[in-house]
Amino acid sequence: MSAAATPVAAVAPAAVRKASPIENLRALLPYVRRYRGGTALGVATLLAGGLVGAMLPLVMGTIIDSISGEHSLIERMSALPGPLERFLLSFYRPLSGETLVFFSLTLLGIVLVKGIFSFLTRNILIGVSRDIEYDLRNDLLDHLLRMEPAFYVRNRTGELMSRCTNDLNAVRMVLGPGIMYSLNTIVIMVMAISIMVRISPQLTLYVFLPVPAVALAVRYFGKVIHDRYEKIQALLAALSARVQENLTGIRVVRAFCQEEHESRAFERQNKDYVDSNMALIAAWSLFFPALEFLIGIVFLIVLWQGSRLTLQGSFSLGALMAFYGYIAQLVWPKVALGWVTNIFQRGAASMGRLRYILSAEPEIDDRAVAARPADDIHGGIEFRHLTFRHPGAENNAGGRPVLDDINLRIPAGSTVAVVGPTGSGKSTLAALVARLWEAPPGSVLIDGRPIAEWPLHALRRAIGFVTQDTFLFSETLRENIAFGAEAASDLDVDRAAHIASIRDEVLDFPKQFETVVGERGLTLSGGQKQRAALARALIREPKILVLDDALANVDTETEERILRGLAEVTRHRTTLLISHRCSTVRHADQIVVLREGRIVESGNHEDLIGRGGYYADLYQKQLLEEELARV
Amino acid sequence: MSAHQEEEALGKLYDAQLTRRLLGYLRPYRARVTVAVALSLVSSGLTIVGPLLLKVTVDRYLVPALAGRLSSDVAMHGVGLVVLLFLAALCTRFTLDYIQTRMMQRVGQLAMYDLRRELFDRLQRLPLAFFDRNPLGRLVTRLTTDVDTLNDLFASGVVAMLGNCFILTAIIVAMLKLDWRLALAAFSVIPLIVLVTLLFRRSVREANRRIRVAIARINAFLQEHISGMTVVQLFNREKKARKQFAEANAAHMDAYKDAILAFALFYPAVEFLGVLAIAVLLWYGGMRVLSGSLTIGTIVAFIQYAQQFFRPIQDLSEKFNILQTAMASSERIFRLLDEPITIQSPEKPVPLGVPRGEIEFSHVWFAYTGGAQPAEEDWVLRDVSFRVRPGQTAAIVGHTGAGKTTLISLLLRFYDVQRGQILLDGRDIREYSLHDLRRHFGIVLQDPVLFSGTLESNVRMGTEGIDRPAVERALDEVGLGGFVRSLPDGVAATVGERGSTFSVGQRQLVSFARALAHNPRFLILDEATSSVDTKTELTIRAALDRLLTGRTAIVIAHRLSTIQHASQILVFHKGRLREQGTHQELLARRGIYHRLYQLQYKDQEIRVHATAGDAASAAVPAND
Incomplete structure (x- = not known):
C-alpha cells in the first residue's frame, strides 16, 4: 500500500520547499509596494503621533513641578527644540494659577493632535492591510481558477478553503496590526527612553534592570506554552477522531450494546485531554500574574530610587510623575512585543501556505497552441493509440493504465456511445476530450489536430459537457442553465429546458425559473439535477456534446422523451454518449464497449447483439430490469 | 440564504436563561469558585495600594523634606518602609492571582470535561434518525470547537468580570475617601465615556453584521467553486467567477473599512477623555493645592487612579465579547442536549433470558420520514408479515x-x-429493554x-x-x-x-x-x-x-x-x-x-x- 501512496505524496508539495519565515514575508513586498504612497503616509503620521504623545508625561510633570513651587522639568532637562522650550517656559511660573490653566490646556492640545495623528494612522495603515487582503484573495481565486482537476485531486477542498480564509487572515494580521503595533512600540520606546535618560540617566538604568528578567520570562513561557500546546492540539485531534469513528460505526456500537463501553473509552481520552490542559494551565496561570508582578517591581524601583534622588536634590516631584507616566507608556509595548512576535510568526507560516497556491502553475494551458489563428472547431474527434495513466500513478508498479491503446475515430456530426462496467475508463475518455486531463501528445486529436494546439478557451467553447456527478450552483435555475452561454436570453433558457425535459416541472415550482437550487435552496432530485445540467450544456449550442452517464438518475420513460428531443439536437453535432444503459445508447452510430481500459467490442446495436458478448448480456439484463420495474 | 441567517443568529445578545444553564456547570465546583472569587476580591483590594503609598511618600516624606521640615535621612527611612509595604502587597497579589487563575482554569477544564461527557453520552442514546438528519462533521464540532469556546467563559469570564467590578468599586471608594470633591470632578468625564462607547458600539454593530454576511458569502462561494471547479472551467466561466468573487470580496473590504473608521475614532476619543479627566484633576486640584486645601500627594494618587480606571472597563467590554461567542456556542450545544431520545427501553421491561429464537413481523408499515402519518409514497415497508422459526x-x-x-x-x-409490530418469541420487541433485545x-x-x-x-x-x-x-x-x-x-x-x-x-x-x-x-x-x-x-x-x-x-x-x-x-x-x-x-x-x-x-x-x-x-x- 505504501507503493501506491508514495508517488502521489511525492507529487503534491514537491514544488514548494520549506521557505524561511523571512522569505515568506518578503513575498508580501510586491503587494505592499502597490500602496507605497499610503504606507509611507501612514508611517509618517505614526511617527508624528509618537513624537507628540511623548510630550504628555513631560507636561504632567511640569504641572506638578509648578504646584510644588520648583523649577520646571523642561528647563532642567533641556531636551526639547530651543524655540519650543523657550515658548513653553515663557508661560511657566511656579505656584501660579495661569501656569496651571495654560499647561492643562496644553495637555488637552497635545492629546488632541496625537488623537488626530493616530486616527489617520489607523485609518491609513489598517486600510492598506485590507486593500492588500482584497488583492491577495482575488489573486488566490485567480490561481485556483486556472488549476486543472489534478490539482484538486491532490488538495482537499477543506484544506484549500482554510488557506483562503484562516491563513489569509493570519497574513492580514501581519500587514495591519502587526506592522502598526511594532512600529508604534519602537517609536514609544525610543522616545520614552531618550527623554527618561535626559531627566535622569541613573534612574533610567535602574528601571531597565528587570528588563532581561522580563525578556527571559516571556521567552520561557512562550516555549513552554508552545510545546504543551502542540501536545494538546494532538490530543484534541485524537478526541475528534474518536467521536468521528464512534459516530461512523454507530450501528455496530448500538447493535453490540457498546454504548457504555464507548462512553468509558471516550471518558478516558477526554480525561487525557483535560490532564494535558492542566499541565499547560500550571504555566499559563503564572504568566499574567508574573508579568504584573514585574511591572509592579519597576514602579517600586521608581518610587524608591526616585524618592532618594529627589531628596538628594537631583530630581523633582514632577520628574517622578513623568517617570511614572513613561513607564505606564512602556508597559504596553512590553506586552505588545510578545503579541506582535506571535503575529509575525504565524503570519510567516501562513504566507508559506498561501504561496503554495500563488506559485502553483497549471499543467494544462495554451503553451502548445499553433501559431496560426485557430479555425472554428467542427467536432471531429480521434483517439490515436491513446494510453493514459493518472498523473502521479506512473511509477505505480503493476498498476495498469486507465486507458490502454485506444483507437477510435468519431467523425464530426456522428454519435458514439461508450458502455462498460464501472472503472473501465469511460469517464476518463470523456474528460480527455475536454482536456481536463493531459493525454500524451498526439494521442487525442480534434479536427485532425492535436488537442493541445487548440486554445483551451476555444476548445471548451465548442463542447457541451454533462458531468457524471451533477454540480449545480446555489443560484436560480435560470442562472444555472444560462451558466452555459455567455449571453443567453430567457427564450434560450426556456428552449434548452424544454429539450432537457425539465421545463414543465420548473414551471410548476412557485418561483419557476427564479427558484434557488443547491445547498441553500430547493433540493432537486437526482434526475432533475441531471436534466438541469443537460439544459446547461445544450444552451451552449456546442459542436461536441459529451454526456457522461448524464441520464442515469432519470427514469426510463423520461429518458426516452429526452432522447427523442435530443435526436434533433444531436443530428448535426458530434456526440459522445457514456452510459451503462442500453436504452440510452442503442441508436448511436457506433457503440464501443470498454473493459479495463481497452476497447473489447465495437459496432452498432444489431452487430453487438449478434456477437453475444458484454453488450448483448447487458441488453438481456436491462430487459429483465424493465420487466421487474413493471411488476 | 440560510448560511447568512445563521450568521445573523450568532449576533444574538446575552440570554439570561442560557447563562443560568451554563453557570449550572460550575455548580459541582462551587466551593472552588467561591474561594477564587474571595481571592480575587482581596487581590482587587490590593490594586488600590500602589497610588495610596505614592501619596504617603509624597505628602509625608518628600514634600516636608524638600521644605526642610524633615531631615533627608528620616525621610529616606520612611520611604524605605513604604517600599517594603509595596513589595509585600505585590507579592501577596502575585500569589493570590496565581492561585485564583490556576483554580479557575482547572475548574473550567473540569466543567468542559463534564459537558463533553454529557454530550457524548447523549449521542450514544439518540435515535439513528437523528444521525440521518445531522451531518457527522457538525456533531464532532459540537464536542470539540464549541465546547472549547466555553473555556474562556468558565475559566476567566466569570471571576474576571466580578474581579473587574471589584476593582472599579475599590478605586471609586478610594477616590471618594481621599477627597470627594476631587473625585466628583474626575468622574465628570464618565458620562462622556459611556456616550462615546454607546455610539461606537452602535456603529460597529452594523459594520460587524455586514462583515459576517460578507465572510459567509466568501466562504460559500469558495466552497462551491472549489468543489465545482471542473464545471466552471468546462463552461469557460472563469471571468464571471472572478467578477462575482471580487464583488463579495469588495463588500467584505468595505464593511471592514467602515469598522476601521469607527475604531480609529473610538480609541483616540477615549484617550482624549482620559487625559481630559487628568487635566481637570491637575487644574482643579492644582488650584486647591495653591490655596492650601489639598496635598500634592492626593493629586498624584488621583492621576494614578484615573489611569487605572480604564483597564477594568476595557477588560469588561472584552469579556462581553467572550460572553457573546460563548452564548452562540452554548446555544448549539444545548440544542443537541435537548434533542429528544425517541427510542428507549420501556419503564417496566419484560425480562429476556435465553430466547427460544422466533422472529415475527406482523403487518409492519414503516417510513423514514413523515412522522406518524407519512405520505403514501414515503412508505418503505408496506404491510410486511412473515415468521422465522x-x-x-x-x-x-x-x-x-x-x-x-x-x-x-x-x-x-x-x-x-x-x-404493525415486530415480535420476538411472541412479544413485541418494544416490551424488552433495548440492551436485552440487542x-x-x-x-x-x-x-x-x-x-x-x-x-x-x-x-x-x-x-x-x-x-x-x-x-x-x-x-x-x-x-x-x-x-x-x-x-x-x-x-x-x-x-x-x-x-x-x-x-x-x-x-x-x-x-x-x-x-x-x-x-x-x-x-x-x-x-x-x-x-x-x-x-x-x-x-x-x-x-x-x-x-x-x-x-x-x-x-x-x-x-x-x-x-x-x-x-x-x-x-x-x-x-x-x-x-x-x-x-x-x-x-x-x-x-x-x-x-x-x-x-x-x-x-x-x-x-x-x-x-x-x-x-x-x-x-x-x-x-x-
Whole structure:
C-alpha cells in the first residue's frame, strides 16, 4: 500500500520547499509596494503621533513641578527644540494659577493632535492591510481558477478553503496590526527612553534592570506554552477522531450494546485531554500574574530610587510623575512585543501556505497552441493509440493504465456511445476530450489536430459537457442553465429546458425559473439535477456534446422523451454518449464497449447483439430490469 | 440564504436563561469558585495600594523634606518602609492571582470535561434518525470547537468580570475617601465615556453584521467553486467567477473599512477623555493645592487612579465579547442536549433470558420520514408479515430499494415501526429493554466497520467475558487463524482508522468473528456485495456456514450459496413481501425471484462451479 501512496505524496508539495519565515514575508513586498504612497503616509503620521504623545508625561510633570513651587522639568532637562522650550517656559511660573490653566490646556492640545495623528494612522495603515487582503484573495481565486482537476485531486477542498480564509487572515494580521503595533512600540520606546535618560540617566538604568528578567520570562513561557500546546492540539485531534469513528460505526456500537463501553473509552481520552490542559494551565496561570508582578517591581524601583534622588536634590516631584507616566507608556509595548512576535510568526507560516497556491502553475494551458489563428472547431474527434495513466500513478508498479491503446475515430456530426462496467475508463475518455486531463501528445486529436494546439478557451467553447456527478450552483435555475452561454436570453433558457425535459416541472415550482437550487435552496432530485445540467450544456449550442452517464438518475420513460428531443439536437453535432444503459445508447452510430481500459467490442446495436458478448448480456439484463420495474 | 441567517443568529445578545444553564456547570465546583472569587476580591483590594503609598511618600516624606521640615535621612527611612509595604502587597497579589487563575482554569477544564461527557453520552442514546438528519462533521464540532469556546467563559469570564467590578468599586471608594470633591470632578468625564462607547458600539454593530454576511458569502462561494471547479472551467466561466468573487470580496473590504473608521475614532476619543479627566484633576486640584486645601500627594494618587480606571472597563467590554461567542456556542450545544431520545427501553421491561429464537413481523408499515402519518409514497415497508422459526435461516432478496436493509434496522429497534409490530418469541420487541433485545443479536453489516485499536479489541468490542482465547477461537473458526498467527503481533495487531490496513475480505471475516465471539441467539447479516478473490470467497462461505449453524438468522443475501442454504427465501419488491418459499419452489414459479436470480446470482453459479476445485483445498486449512 505504501507503493501506491508514495508517488502521489511525492507529487503534491514537491514544488514548494520549506521557505524561511523571512522569505515568506518578503513575498508580501510586491503587494505592499502597490500602496507605497499610503504606507509611507501612514508611517509618517505614526511617527508624528509618537513624537507628540511623548510630550504628555513631560507636561504632567511640569504641572506638578509648578504646584510644588520648583523649577520646571523642561528647563532642567533641556531636551526639547530651543524655540519650543523657550515658548513653553515663557508661560511657566511656579505656584501660579495661569501656569496651571495654560499647561492643562496644553495637555488637552497635545492629546488632541496625537488623537488626530493616530486616527489617520489607523485609518491609513489598517486600510492598506485590507486593500492588500482584497488583492491577495482575488489573486488566490485567480490561481485556483486556472488549476486543472489534478490539482484538486491532490488538495482537499477543506484544506484549500482554510488557506483562503484562516491563513489569509493570519497574513492580514501581519500587514495591519502587526506592522502598526511594532512600529508604534519602537517609536514609544525610543522616545520614552531618550527623554527618561535626559531627566535622569541613573534612574533610567535602574528601571531597565528587570528588563532581561522580563525578556527571559516571556521567552520561557512562550516555549513552554508552545510545546504543551502542540501536545494538546494532538490530543484534541485524537478526541475528534474518536467521536468521528464512534459516530461512523454507530450501528455496530448500538447493535453490540457498546454504548457504555464507548462512553468509558471516550471518558478516558477526554480525561487525557483535560490532564494535558492542566499541565499547560500550571504555566499559563503564572504568566499574567508574573508579568504584573514585574511591572509592579519597576514602579517600586521608581518610587524608591526616585524618592532618594529627589531628596538628594537631583530630581523633582514632577520628574517622578513623568517617570511614572513613561513607564505606564512602556508597559504596553512590553506586552505588545510578545503579541506582535506571535503575529509575525504565524503570519510567516501562513504566507508559506498561501504561496503554495500563488506559485502553483497549471499543467494544462495554451503553451502548445499553433501559431496560426485557430479555425472554428467542427467536432471531429480521434483517439490515436491513446494510453493514459493518472498523473502521479506512473511509477505505480503493476498498476495498469486507465486507458490502454485506444483507437477510435468519431467523425464530426456522428454519435458514439461508450458502455462498460464501472472503472473501465469511460469517464476518463470523456474528460480527455475536454482536456481536463493531459493525454500524451498526439494521442487525442480534434479536427485532425492535436488537442493541445487548440486554445483551451476555444476548445471548451465548442463542447457541451454533462458531468457524471451533477454540480449545480446555489443560484436560480435560470442562472444555472444560462451558466452555459455567455449571453443567453430567457427564450434560450426556456428552449434548452424544454429539450432537457425539465421545463414543465420548473414551471410548476412557485418561483419557476427564479427558484434557488443547491445547498441553500430547493433540493432537486437526482434526475432533475441531471436534466438541469443537460439544459446547461445544450444552451451552449456546442459542436461536441459529451454526456457522461448524464441520464442515469432519470427514469426510463423520461429518458426516452429526452432522447427523442435530443435526436434533433444531436443530428448535426458530434456526440459522445457514456452510459451503462442500453436504452440510452442503442441508436448511436457506433457503440464501443470498454473493459479495463481497452476497447473489447465495437459496432452498432444489431452487430453487438449478434456477437453475444458484454453488450448483448447487458441488453438481456436491462430487459429483465424493465420487466421487474413493471411488476 | 440560510448560511447568512445563521450568521445573523450568532449576533444574538446575552440570554439570561442560557447563562443560568451554563453557570449550572460550575455548580459541582462551587466551593472552588467561591474561594477564587474571595481571592480575587482581596487581590482587587490590593490594586488600590500602589497610588495610596505614592501619596504617603509624597505628602509625608518628600514634600516636608524638600521644605526642610524633615531631615533627608528620616525621610529616606520612611520611604524605605513604604517600599517594603509595596513589595509585600505585590507579592501577596502575585500569589493570590496565581492561585485564583490556576483554580479557575482547572475548574473550567473540569466543567468542559463534564459537558463533553454529557454530550457524548447523549449521542450514544439518540435515535439513528437523528444521525440521518445531522451531518457527522457538525456533531464532532459540537464536542470539540464549541465546547472549547466555553473555556474562556468558565475559566476567566466569570471571576474576571466580578474581579473587574471589584476593582472599579475599590478605586471609586478610594477616590471618594481621599477627597470627594476631587473625585466628583474626575468622574465628570464618565458620562462622556459611556456616550462615546454607546455610539461606537452602535456603529460597529452594523459594520460587524455586514462583515459576517460578507465572510459567509466568501466562504460559500469558495466552497462551491472549489468543489465545482471542473464545471466552471468546462463552461469557460472563469471571468464571471472572478467578477462575482471580487464583488463579495469588495463588500467584505468595505464593511471592514467602515469598522476601521469607527475604531480609529473610538480609541483616540477615549484617550482624549482620559487625559481630559487628568487635566481637570491637575487644574482643579492644582488650584486647591495653591490655596492650601489639598496635598500634592492626593493629586498624584488621583492621576494614578484615573489611569487605572480604564483597564477594568476595557477588560469588561472584552469579556462581553467572550460572553457573546460563548452564548452562540452554548446555544448549539444545548440544542443537541435537548434533542429528544425517541427510542428507549420501556419503564417496566419484560425480562429476556435465553430466547427460544422466533422472529415475527406482523403487518409492519414503516417510513423514514413523515412522522406518524407519512405520505403514501414515503412508505418503505408496506404491510410486511412473515415468521422465522427458531434455528431457521431466512434469506431476503430483492432489487435495490426494496426495503431489505430497513428490515434489519427495525429488528434492532434503530427505528420504530409506524404500524404493525415486530415480535420476538411472541412479544413485541418494544416490551424488552433495548440492551436485552440487542444483546441477543449478532450483526454483520454490508460495509464491515472496524474501529481503530487491535484485532482483539475489534472482536471483543467492549464486552466483558470474552477473553483472549475466545477471541482467538472466533478468529480460527472464521478461517482467519492462519493469517493472524502470521502477523508479528497476532491478535494484538494494530487496526488503523476504519480498518484501512486490512483487505475487504479480511474485514468481513473479522466482523464475522466479532459476531461469533458474542455467541448470539439471532444473527443478522447484510452480505457484502463487493467482490473478493475466489479463495477469500470460499473462506467466507465456510465461515458463514459456521456462523449460521444453530441460530435464527436473517440474511440479506447476495451470495447464491447463502440463498440455497436458507430455510426460506423472502422476496421483497417495492416495500412489499411478494414471494416466499425455497430456492427451487420460487424458481419454479417463474416470478420475481426467477428474474432476480437471472439478474444477480446466475453469474455466481457459473463462477462458483468453475472454481469448485479450489474450494476444498482453500477451505480446509482455514478451518484447521
